[in-house]
Amino acid sequence: MNDNGSNIRSFRRGRGKLFLKKNRWNLCVLAVIFLMGCYMISQKQGYHMDELLSFELANAEFTPWIVTTQPEGRLEKFVKNEIYGDSLGETWSNIAETVKDVLKNRGESKMLSYKADVYEEPVWITAQQFKDYITTDNRDHFNYLSVYFNVKDDNHPPLHFMALHTVSSIFTGKIAPWMGCGINLVLILGICMLLMGICREFLGKTEGFGRVTCILYAFSMGGIATLLLIRMYAMLTFFCMAALYLHMKKKQSGQWQSHNRLLIFVTVCGFLTQYYFVIFMLFLAGVTLVFLWKTEKKNVLYYVRAMGISAVLGLCIFPFSIMDVLYSERGVESVRNLGGGLSGLGERFFSFLVIVRERMFGGDLGMGVLLLVAVAALVSFVFTKLSEDGELAKVRKREREKAKKHQDSRRWEYFMVCIPCIGYFLVVVKIAPYYADRYLMPVFPLFALLAGLFLQKCLDVLKRQLKAFGYGGILPVLAAFLVLPYFFTVKPEYLYLGYGIQEAMSEKFQDRACLCVYEGVGYYQNLMEFTNYKKTLMVTQEELLSRSVDKTLEEEKELVVLMKNNIDQGAVTEYLEREYGFLPEEWVIRKSVHQDVVQCFRKE
Helix, strand or coil: HHHHHHHHHHHHHHHHHHHHHHHHHHHHHHHHHHHHHHHHHHHHHCCCCHHHHHHHHHHHCCCCCCCEEEEHHHHHHHHHHHHCCCCHHHHHHHHHHHHHHHHHHHHHHHCCCCCCCCCCCCCCCEEHHHHHCCCCCCCCCCCHHHHHHHCCCCCCCCCCHHHHHHHHHHCCCCCCCCHHHHHHHHHHHHHHHHHHHHHHHHCCCCHHHHHHHHHHHHHHHHHHHHHHCCCCHHHHHHHHHHHHHHHHHHHHCCCCCCCCCCHHEEEHHHCCCCCHHHHHHHHHHHHHHHHHHCHHHHHHHHHHHHHHHHHHHHHHHHHHHHHHHHHCHHHHHHHHHCCCCCCCHHHHHHHHHHHHHHCCCCHHHHHHHHEEEEEEHHHHHHHHHHHCHHHHHHHHHHHHHHHHHHHHHHHHHHHHHHHHHHHHHHHHHHHCCCCCHHHHHHHHHHHHHHHHHHHHHHHHHHHHHHHHHHHHHHHHHHHHHHHHHHHHHHCCCCCCCHHHHHHHHHHHHHCCCEEEECCCCCHCCCCCCCCCCCEEEEEEEHHHHCCCCCHHHHHEEEEEEEECCCCCCHHHHHHHHHHHHHEEEEEEEECCCCCCEEEEEEEC
């Protein structure tokens, strides 16, 4: 028995050493990407408002939105007052009674008729309430029902928010960039592994080419933005690449009739991450159906069945998606944009092309590298054509025909890469509500792959001239020229450098109340600060100037005033002095990373 156990351990160690030896360079590239990702995450100081909204949707117990006149949601109040008991048994008993009441009385049940506390004017919200919005504690951690309830009123499905809630539930009471970006980093590494597999297994490329593709993606501004933005787009990108990998794998193996569970799982998860996954899948499924119709008609039905099962499962798990896509404000806008005319399409097209150039191709410098390589390849091709004699021309022709046959055998794999990438890009150009890089993140890895293929093709044309310089090592050098200058000279998106000063300032004045005068929903950018001030009043300028007498403002001797962009600072200062005797003191922050102005006020 001991001998058998020893043999098994020796066998496993041998397999582990063989795996490490075979994949050592791939692992080195992944390690470099991991270290780079850790460094970038460590630099992130602030948040886009949607990032903090992600934490709120994930962690606020049954409260999907912060409403200044209703700080506690209706269902949140019901759960706290009517569900939670002094013991676990009492809590379960309350849940059972509530279920019976709803089944018996439906709309007249206590839960469905419960009323929230709604005030006529915005009210002061404490630091602890703000912490409850964006963090978890021992009472509401691992509460996935709350996450599901919150996102049903949003325009996105729940999977990413549940993953963020899981991390928040492990690290209760905390919120930090690494909590969301750590999820993204794991997904980025997964995306790179899938890229390596696609290049090696299905495109017939070398291991070195796969590593170059990963560098082109991970070190691009697009890859770094995907890492740093705490939203669902890194997860969406991962499932798009996983779906592409599985489609190529099935095309290679021909197993369309069985072993479809993983494909269904990935498809459902992609749908439950972000609805833009459907756009990518429509093009990928279209290419796959054409391929099957031309080569394996008998398998069309099996593939359609797998996709149909995925659609049914996705809709059953999250039926609110129908309302999100067809009837929500964002969904109606996207459908209207898709069905609209061509007016403004040129501007949108070129705006998104600029995003691709800046995020994936290193801006002007990177495009210059691509253009230089292309021109050199063209000149080499023309020179070779003009200089080769008859016999050499025949040899060249046979080589090209052989290469063409090899390429034709993989043309469907190239279709699976190119058509979803281009189709997704064109649809996003038409429907995206903003000119933002996040909507293109799912196809950034494919743009990196296409860039690598372009460079490789140009080098194939130039290989006669480059033999003396070590042809095999030039592709990594060109890839480095494409992304590294931008990497070292351009500040990535979503770092919000400087916000750390503003957050530290709120900790310094944590014994004071804060008055936030905002426009729209701009206060979401500052939720981290509001977890430090003892309490905060969030009002628009109009609400403040027409506000009835405020007891807190009468009692407070010192006040921190945070004014968002486009606020009439003079009018706010005059109002505080006239109504409550507050006089302005030092400017704490004149213009923050979010264009905020922060000033201290004191009564004489």
